[in-house]
Amino acid sequence: MIIKNNTIVDDDWSVLRLNESDTPQTIVVPSGKVIVPLKVWLAQRDALQQRAELGVWLASDERAEDLRNDLEKFSVIAVDFPRFADGRGYSIAYHLRSRLGYRGELRAIGDVLRDQMFYMQRVGFDAFAPCVDKDINAALKGLSDFSLSYQASSDQPSPLFRRVARGGVL
Amino acid sequence: MYRYDTFDHQITAERVAQFRDQVRRRLSGELAEEEFRILRLQNGLYMQIHAYMLRIAVPYGLVSAAQLRMFAHIARKYDRGYGHFTTRQNLQFNWLKLQDAPDILADLASVEMHANQTSGNCIRNITCDEFAGVAQDEIVDPRPYAEILRQWSTFHPEFAYLPRKFKISMTGATEDRAAIAVHDIGLSVVKNAQGEVGFRVLVGGGLGRTPIIGAEICDFVPWQHAITYLESIVRVYNEYGRRDNMFKARIKILVKALGIEEFKRQVEADWAFTKNGPCTITPEELQRVAAYFSAPAYEQLPKDNVAVAALQCDNKAFANWMRRNVKAHKVPGYAAVVLSLKKTGIAPGDATAEQLDAAAELAERFSFGELRITHMQNLVLADVRQSDLIDLWQAAKSLGMATPNIGLLTDIICCPGGDFCSLANARSIPLAKAIAERFDNIDFQHDIGEIELNMSGCMNACGHHHVGHIGILGVDKDGTEWNQVSIGGAQGNTASLGKVIGRSFTFAQIPEVIARLLQVYVRERFADERFIDTVRRIGLEPFKDFVYATPVEEDAKLAGAEYALLEKGTPYDTPYYSPRF
Numbered sequence: 210m211i212i213k214n215n216t217i218v219d220d221d222w223s224v225l226r227l228n229e230s231d232t233p234q235t236i237v238v239p240s241g242k243v244i245v246p247l248k249v250w251l252a253q254r255d256a257l258q259q260r261a262e263l264g265v266w267l268a269s270d271e272r273a274e275d276l277r278n279d280l281e282k283f284s285v286i287a288v289d290f291p292r293f294a295d296g297r298g299y300s301i302a303y304h305l306r307s308r309l310g311y312r313g314e315l316r317a318i319g320d321v322l323r324d325q326m327f328y329m330q331r332v333g334f335d336a337f338a339p340c341v342d343k344d345i346n347a348a349l350k351g352l353s354d355f356s357l358s359y360q361a362s363s364d365q366p367s368p369l370f371r372r373v374a375r376g377g378v379l
Numbered sequence: 380m381y382r383y384d385t386f387d388h389q390i391t392a393e394r395v396a397q398f399r400d401q402v403r404r405r406l407s408g409e410l411a412e413e414e415f416r417i418l419r420l421q422n423g424l425y426m427q428i429h430a431y432m433l434r435i436a437v438p439y440g441l442v443s444a445a446q447l448r449m450f451a452h453i454a455r456k457y458d459r460g461y462g463h464f465t466t467r468q469n470l471q472f473n474w475l476k477l478q479d480a481p482d483i484l485a486d487l488a489s490v491e492m493h494a495n496q497t498s499g500n501c502i503r504n505i506t507c508d509e510f511a512g513v514a515q516d517e518i519v520d521p522r523p524y525a526e527i528l529r530q531w532s533t534f535h536p537e538f539a540y541l542p543r544k545f546k547i548s549m550t551g552a553t554e555d556r557a558a559i560a561v562h563d564i565g566l567s568v569v570k571n572a573q574g575e576v577g578f579r580v581l582v583g584g585g586l587g588r589t590p591i592i593g594a595e596i597c598d599f600v601p602w603q604h605a606i607t608y609l610e611s612i613v614r615v616y617n618e619y620g621r622r623d624n625m626f627k628a629r630i631k632i633l634v635k636a637l638g639i640e641e642f643k644r645q646v647e648a649d650w651a652f653t654k655n656g657p658c659t660i661t662p663e664e665l666q667r668v669a670a671y672f673s674a675p676a677y678e679q680l681p682k683d684n685v686a687v688a689a690l691q692c693d694n695k696a697f698a699n700w701m702r703r704n705v706k707a708h709k710v711p712g713y714a715a716v717v718l719s720l721k722k723t724g725i726a727p728g729d730a731t732a733e734q735l736d737a738a739a740e741l742a743e744r745f746s747f748g749e750l751r752i753t754h755m756q757n758l759v760l761a762d763v764r765q766s767d768l769i770d771l772w773q774a775a776k777s778l779g780m781a782t783p784n785i786g787l788l789t790d791i792i793c794c795p796g797g798d799f800c801s802l803a804n805a806r807s808i809p810l811a812k813a814i815a816e817r818f819d820n821i822d823f824q825h826d827i828g829e830i831e832l833n834m835s836g837c838m839n840a841c842g843h844h845h846v847g848h849i850g851i852l853g854v855d856k857d858g859t860e861w862n863q864v865s866i867g868g869a870q871g872n873t874a875s876l877g878k879v880i881g882r883s884f885t886f887a888q889i890p891e892v893i894a895r896l897l898q899v900y901v902r903e904r905f906a907d908e909r910f911i912d913t914v915r916r917i918g919l920e921p922f923k924d925f926v927y928a929t930p931v932e933e934d935a936k937l938a939g940a941e942y943a944l945l946e947k948g949t950p951y952d953t954p955y956y957s958p959r960f
Contacts, residue, residue, distance in 0.1 A: 293414070293417075293540070294417055294500070294540050295540065295622060296500075296537075296538070296539065296540025296541055296542075296617055297617060297618060297622075299536065299537045299538075299539075299540065299617070300537055300614055300617050300618050303537050303614075307652075308652055322414060324401065324410075324414070324418055325539075325540075327536075328534075328536035328537075328539055329536075331536035332536050332537050347409075354393065354397045355390065355393045355394075355397070355534070356389070356393065357386060357389055357390055357393070358390070358534060358536070359390065359530040359531060359533055359534065360530075360531050360534075360535055360536075360606075360658070361657055361658050362535075362536050362537060366657050367657040367658075368531070368606070368657065368658055369386060369530070370660075370661065370663075370664040370667075371657055371661070371664075373386065375384050375386065375664070375667055376382075376383075376384025376385060376386075377384075377667050377670060378382075378670040378671055378673075
């Protein structure tokens with residue numbers, strides 16, 4: 210189960226992760242709906258792009274820019290949070306949405322917790338795979354912590370001062 | 380000052396509700412401490428030796444009488460009757476219970492205050508010149524920009540989990556009173572040749588383990604682009620700042636590694652996407668915010684006051700106070716007054732609930748109901764009629780806030796140190812007390828003149844020891860406390876980092892070490908040269924030679940219980956223990 214577009218839905222994608230002994234060139238990508246690491250995509254793109262459905266995921270030290278010319282090839286792009294305190298994934302998502310114009314599913318994977326999901330949603334994630342040991346119904350609540358934000362991001366191109374009539378000196 | 384509109388109120392209320400739920404989940408065990416820790420830090424809540432500490436944001440150091448009274452209320456209701464003002468113009472309470480924190484935040488929200496992002500690896504409270512709006516050397520009042528940037532940085536979704544904390548400071552005057560060179564970003568508001576307002580932007584300054592003076596990334600960013608330009612700096616840092624070693628994670632390390640030119644290139648490449656975009660600040664928004672900082676209703680007053688001048692001749696204590704604690708004001712007949720929180724025997728920067736209430740009353744009586752908190756840990760009444768100075772002096776004296784020591788030896792910057800802080804190697808507050816007692820004689824202090832003595836209990840440098848004319852740093856040697864002494868540091872326009880004079884000293888040796896440093900200064904000073912100027916002129920060696928020439932005796936009375944650690948133990952029974960126990 211994942212959260213997608215504010216709803217809990219079944220999910221039939223699997224995330225491929227490399228073990229220490231695997232190399233991006235030689236690892237066998239299973240059939241079906243697989244989200245492959247960026248490195249595997251780059252190493253095996255000729256074979257992988259024949260697939261009907263494919264996903265790719267970025268590690269927190271990888272760059273959205275590397276997918277610039279391939280965005281339409283994926284049904285889902287995921288960003289991995291190795292630890293919830295690693296905030297690079299937020300800028301990766303921002304780049305994908307705001308700079309590269311990616312409009313497909315953008316999924317947060319890894320150490321994804323309720324209390325970070327509001328910010329994740331703002332920078333452009335629309336799908337969340339919360340940690341399996343957490344209650345996904347509780348996690349869903351994290352998306353509505355705030356109803357209002359000061360600054361612009363992927364979800365909201367304008368800052369508050371351009372969106373509403375702010376109060377002034379009486 | 381800035382007042383919340385319905386949107387500010389709503390965002391603040393939603394934050395309180397969010398944190399209330401997070402605390403509930405922590406207390407029920409649903410949320411593990413390692414998950415909760417970062418959430419509480421972003422709400423200003425630390426776990427210290429005795430209890431939880433809450434750091435309340437005072438945006439750019441500006442506070443109203445009503446807000447000060449709320450501090451007093453919190454001190455009485457939830458704490459032990461006092462609070463501590465910090466070098467980042469915030470207020471800390473040291474004896475709180477976790478379960479009270481949501482109610483405290485709700486109380487704060489009722490007076491338009493919060494503790495958002497006062498800790499954690501996010502953009503912290505923005506600090507500002509404490510004399511903003513009244514300083515004679517001011518070019519542009521920086522506070523409207525500081526407020527606009529406060530809103531931009533509050534709950535910024537992309538920058539809540541940066542590699543490390545991120546501090547911004549701002550000045551609009553020719554003299555830098557906001558220590559902008561030792562912040563992650565330092566901004567000085569300037570006008571260009573056409574008279575347009577913009578920012579000179581410094582980046583990568585900081586204290587801590589690796590003190591560095593900030594480098595200029597841009598000499599003029601037009602004010603309209605402040606948000607987009609800063610956002611690009613923080614974005615490049617978020618993407619490329621080191622995360623493998625927390626001691627190398629501040630932006631200064633990234634700027635140093637890339638070089639300022641390459642860093643600037645990356646920032647401006649990112650900025651190209653957003654420059655002139657929707658985050659460009661509009662004249663309407665600037666005007667809206669600036670209107671809150673328009674000058675109060677000043678009266679037309681004579682430039683000088685006869686009664687004040689007369690009392691200055693007759694009363695030495697008043698004359699001393701006028702000399703040290705009263706600052707020039709841009710409006711004739713007015714003055715800015717510093718209320719000293721550095722009375723000998725009191726922890727530097729501490730104020731009791733009674734003092735907080737009384738200071739609120741002074742602000743209402745004498746200064747349009749507002750105060751400022753200085754990064755030197757004192758309070759400022761910024762708009763006092765000169766004709767009120769005598770009354771104010773008497774009132775402040777009776778409250779213990781008129782010590783005429785601003786900018787002098789006992790105006791010590793001091794972190795909470797080993798008595799409270801779980802990071803400290805050494806005790807700062809008792810050492811400040813010992814030093815203040817040794818040099819309590821105000822005539823001696825006035826003779827020594829302007830000098831800044833800064834103390835930090837550990838290398839995180841909350842007490843800004845690197846930029847003290849004399850800096851004291853608590854170090855740990857095999858589990859015992861030692862103190863390293865440096866000289867030659869300075870903040871402001873000619874910021875510099877102090878140099879360590881040699882091997883460390885025990886707690887009880889420090890007052891004598893300082894006495895020896897001052898003896899060299901008195902021997903070597905030329906005319907009315909300040910301590911720092913003498914150090915710069917003659918260098919470190921004469922000081923070092925004299926301090927280490929003969930063994931430094933320990934002051935026997937400093938071994939007494941009075942100077943020992945505060946009473947240990949938590950004031951309440953909860954399972955959420957401090958790391959020390």
